[in-house]
Each structure stands twice: as structure tokens, then as C-alpha cells.
Amino acid sequence: MKRIRILFIGLTLSAGFAGTQAQVAQPGRLLASNCFQCHGTNGKGPGFDAIAGKSVGEIYTKLKEFQAGKEGNGIMAKHALGYTDQQMQALDKWLSTQQ
Ligand code: HEC
Numbered sequence: 001m002k003r004i005r006i007l008f009i010g011l012t013l014s015a016g017f018a019g020t021q022a023q024v025a026q027p028g029r030l031l032a033s034n035c036f037q038c039h040g041t042n043g044k045g046p047g048f049d050a051i052a053g054k055s056v057g058e059i060y061t062k063l064k065e066f067q068a069g070k071e072g073n074g075i076m077a078k079h080a081l082g083y084t085d086q087q088m089q090a091l092d093k094w095l096s097t098q099q
Helices: 003-020 027-032 058-066 075-082 085-096
Strands: none
Touching: 027 085, 058 075, 058 085
């Protein structure tokens, strides 16, 4: 029972954190930090494909394709499910500023 309560508190805290993430001054940069472990710091590699410095709209389109199951069936297809449309636009906008 105690373990279940602790798990519940953990879930509540992480849900609260995800909610506040979208409201900070630079939501794109903060959200993109989720990508750095695989795509390199600021999305510039090394790692999987570099995602920095693409033209505006490119990352958004890719993420929508991953989310819709039209592209890939691996890590990104699952990862993309965690973002709202607004968050994907913020990611796209911020990553496109990284040369
Ligand atoms: C756990 C590792 C991991 C994380 C975290 C991750 N990615 Fe990926 N990403 C991949 C892999 C692996 C691929 C190659 C396609 C595949 O296998 O799904 C990929 C491919 C992509 C592509 C396609 C690139 C191309 O040129 O076709 C985009 C765009 C992308 N990721 C964006 C993101 C964004 C934005 C984030 C953060 C919100 C992110 N990724 C987080 C592993 C990751």
C-alpha cells in the first residue's frame, strides 16, 4: 500500500512537471533537452541523425509522421507520442535556430 502511494505521488509530480515545462519562457529549448541524449547537445550530434538547423517546419513534419505511425516503428515513433501539437511546434522552432 505504501509503495502504491509513493508511486502515485511520483506520477503526480511528473505530470505537474510536464505541465509547467510548456509554460516557461523558452519551452522549445527545455523540451529539446529531452532529445539531446540521443541527438547530441542542442541536436547537433554526435548520436542519431542531427536535428539542429533544419528549415522551419521540417522537424514538426517529421514528428507528426512519427506520431501518426507513417514513419519508423522504433524509438521515435514512441517518443513522438508524448508531445502535443503546440510542443512539437515549439521544438521545431527552437531546433531550427540551432546552426
Ligand atoms: C532514445 C533516443 C532518442 C530520443 C530521446 C530522441 N530521438 Fe529522435 N531519433 C532517434 C532515432 C533512433 C532516430 C532514427 C529513426 C528511428 O529509429 O526511429 C531518430 C530520428 C529522428 C528524426 C528524423 C531525422 C531524419 O533526418 O530523418 C527526427 C526529426 C527526430 N528524431 C527528432 C527528435 C526530437 C525532436 C526529439 C526530442 C523531442 C528526439 N528526436 C528524441 C532517437 C531518439
